[in-house]
Amino acid sequence: MKEFMLIFRLKSGADSKPSPAQMQERMNWLASIAAQEKLVDKGKTLLPTIDSGRHISADQVVTDGPFTELKEYVSGFIVVRTENIDEAVEIAKQNPIFKIGGSIEVRELLKS
């Protein structure tokens, strides 16, 4: 079995204030992964406000959150355990984030 991180991206801060129904939909999606014994880490949600992020460039210049320059920002992550990357992608496709124009990156974790 391999482990994959699903990295969620949203377009703007407004999308990250989900309605209770949207939150429940996301929770139901997470539960369906847990019920297949494929949820390794239920992950975290990253705060979307300007004050909550800093970007440090190679020359160590610190700027406020990444939101001004980037079209998308990382909104959260989880880790799943599947046979292969295709299975992880199939799981990711069920996430309701696509309904609000978000996207998901699937990345295999290096086994320590």
Next chain:
Amino acid sequence: MEKPTSTAELIPGLFRDLYAKMTAVLCRHFGLSDIQLAEDIASDTFLKASEVWPITGIPATPQAWLYTVAKNKVKDYFKHKAVFELKVKDNIVKELNEKTLPDDIDQRTISDSQLAMLFAICDPIIPIAGQISLALQILCGFSILEVAQALLTNKETIKKRIFRAKTALRDGKFELKELSDSQISARLAAVLKTIYLLFNEGYYAQHENHIIRKELCMEAIRLALLLTAHETTNLPQTNALIALMCYQSSRLDARMDKDGAIVLFEQQDVQRWDSDMIDQGNFYMVQATDTQETSKYHIEAAIAYWHTMVDNQSKWEYILKFYNQLILIEYSPVTALNRAFAYAKVYGTEAGIEETKKLNLIKMSHYFGLLGYLYRDLDQADAIDNYTKALNLASSLTEQDVYQKQILALR
């Protein structure tokens, strides 16, 4: 629900609801070293209600009335005890009188008392079977018969177990003091098991006529939720147990028709499943995520999750996979039968019959019930034959009723 108007209607309900809670509150606030005493005072209080209420009428707040009476009875007890044993010393009597119950017995007082009581009873000096028996009796207000049925044994065994457990607690100077974190962790397994059995008793109750004792199920969920409020007890397995109970509870209403008869899963109206309960279950299922440990509750919660889905092939493949795991962690004939059912769903009826027959549980009604079910579409005579055997072994009217209906439908 209609409000009961007579004492005779009101008291049994209040008793079931309050007796265990009152015993716990009494033990907690007076540090009674003898549980029996707390139980006696609680019983006396209800006896008094049954004598007084028919004459004076039902008080406006029956619950407050009962707690006030109990409180006075405890005061009286200490007074008598002090007078009797200590030969009248004003200051001692006064001191004891000051240890009264808080004026306001709110939900929080009751909850904390019950939880403290639960942990106190799950003391390692008592064998685990004794702990569970005692907790079900004192904390959940079960009769000896109900405890025996919940633990699949007989009344005599339970009586002895409870007697020994109480003696052990008394000899061990039982006190409801605050337990340390390490003591809480050590006792958590027994506490979860007790809550699990309480829930099962409510969900599968096979005796008397109140088939699904919803309040017991809700009581179990309530106790488990209390555990999530404390860091030491808010563990993945606690959350898994809550998820399991929420998923199962979502079908409590759909499982019973308007006459109180059981409706089998396949005949249930999906619209009557409680989707809020399923949502709650999903929340706790996610909270239960843990890379280190897959407990029995995680597996059972996963099975219960798939049962909240309408039938499809992958559903049964998951269920079978989880039963394969469960049977290795904790074998029981019931688990083996459930696994055989899932096996039939995945590999077909004939393979399922073969798998079931390997178990050869010829003393269990459910074994023949399952065979009867599997033979339905293959061989009518075999189906009737198995259902008849199941009927003869069935212990409850409810279960007999289920088999009788199946036989009638086949003829």
